[in-house]
Each structure stands twice: as structure tokens, then as C-alpha cells.
Amino acid sequence: MVEGARADWVWSVERLRAGRPPPPLRGPPPPTGEDLARVSISTPLKAKLMKLFLDTADVAVIKDMVPTGMVDGVTTNPSLIAKSGRNIAEVIAEICALVEGPISAEAVSLDFETMVKEGDKLAAIAPNVVVKLPLTWDGLRACRVFTDKGIKTNVTLCFSAAQALLAAKAGATFVSPFVGRLEDNGADGIALLEEIRVLYDVHGFETQILAASLRNVAHVAAAAVAGSDAATFGADTFKALVKHPLTDRGLDAFVADWAKTGQSIL
Ligand code: E4P
Secondary structure (H helix, E strand, C coil), X not given: CHHHHHHHHHHHHHHHHXXXXXXXXXXXXXXXXXXXXHCCCCCCCCCCCCEEEEECCCHHHHHXXXXXXXXXXXXXXXXXXXXXXXXXXXXXXXXXXXXXXXXXXXXXXXXXXXXXXXXXXXXXXXXXXXEEEECCHHHHHHHHHHHHCCCCEEEEEXXXXXXXXXXXXXXXXXXXXXXXXXXXXXXXXXXXXXXXXXXXXXXXXXXXXXXXXXXXXXXXXXXXXXXXCEXXXXXXXXXXXXXXXXXXXXXXXXXXXXXXXXXXXX
């Protein structure tokens, strides 16, 4: 399924690059072998920086990671707030003061009216709060309300391309497909990211794909290759991103060889 959708996308990209009219939204003819041979899917249509978010409600962890200069935002959820043992409004306010980028704070009620009230209260905490809403009909209705008010949203608990389509149609700023939890259930989470990328590009949706429930370095790299706009993961994975045994071994050798020279650069 992904292969077919990816092929359509490749074909669409080639048409746009060649200055030909964009493809019809339904039923594009399959690409020819020549079409595919001329297109490199590794060349993005537009340059964009992938954002890296910390998935935590632990302020100490965020303070520890901010000096890396790599924390573009933070995501929280009710479980992470519970784990922090703190009041949600207080902890979100502190996080918003530490990190300028988008800070997701999740509404917890399941009905539309209460969800909107909760979202309004969370959004009032700071201008960089993103109201996180579940992928339900009520959550999607609430998403439309916040989008129309100019408040950013993150539609969470996304496990299918059909759900991602609905989030985009509701005007979500971000959609959060849960890679790790799909894998926990024997499904291919990275394939879902690829499928949503195709879907959004073919139809021109601006909702950003926020790869979530990423559990390791390989997940983060694969999410990036799949064209995710952002990725969120815990501090352990964040710290592990920089590590490679050959980097350590190479550095040890350089330090040892340099010591033998007796020189100093300063
Ligand atoms: C992101 O928004 C979610 O809160 C988070 O990534 C879920 O991760 P988990 O499946 O490891 O709990």
C-alpha cells in the first residue's frame, strides 16, 4: 500500500518539478519506469528544518537538555503530568518559560464542550502552548474551534492514515502518529509516517507530522527519513542521538596522538 502511494507521490513530484500542472486529486495514472528513474525522492520539495521535541513533563530534565540548543519544543500527556506529580498549570507554565517553541498540553475530558473549556484554559497559560486533543470526533470538533481562533493544536493518538486525514481536515497544526505503540501491537509505525507524508503532500495539507512514541535512535532517524516535520522522544533517546562507538574510538585515538606531539593550540 505504501509502495503504491509512494509511487503516486514520486510521479506527482516529477510533474511539479517539470512545471506541468499538478496532478488530479483522484486517480492519477501510474508513473512510467522513465518517470521513476528521473526522480530522486531524497530531494525535498522545499527546505525545512526538522524539529526535535522532548517528551516529558519533568522540568529538571528539560533544564538539563536545553543547553544542547536542540530542544525545539516539548510534548506532555496526562500520563507524563501524573508522573511529574505536579499541578498541570504550574508545570506547563514553567516549561513554557524554559523553551520558546511549541509546548503541547493535553485536554483530558472526552466531550467537546469541556474539552474546549480545558483547551482555552491551557492556551491561556502562555502563547507557546499547543492544545493537544485526542483523535475522536469530539477532539476533531474542538480542534476546528481552536484552529479558527488561531490557537495551535496537536491531534494525538493517531494510528492510521485515515485518522491523519481527519486531523488535517480539522486544521490541526500537528498530528501525532504513535510509532512505538503501533510496533508494540505488531504494526509498522514508520510505514504509517511514510503513508501520512504521501497523503499530506499529494493533497497539500499543511498539518505537520509530529512522530511520537519514538523509543530509540533508529526510530528518530527513520522518522526523519520518512519526512516527519517533528519528532518527540524522551531524554534518554535524545542523549543517545549523538553517540556512536566509532566517534568515541576515533576521539580516543586523536587525543592520544595529539598528546604525543607535546603541542598546544592555545
Ligand atoms: C507524544 O505526544 C506522546 O505523549 C508520547 O510520545 C507517547 O509515547 P509512549 O508511547 O512511549 O508513551
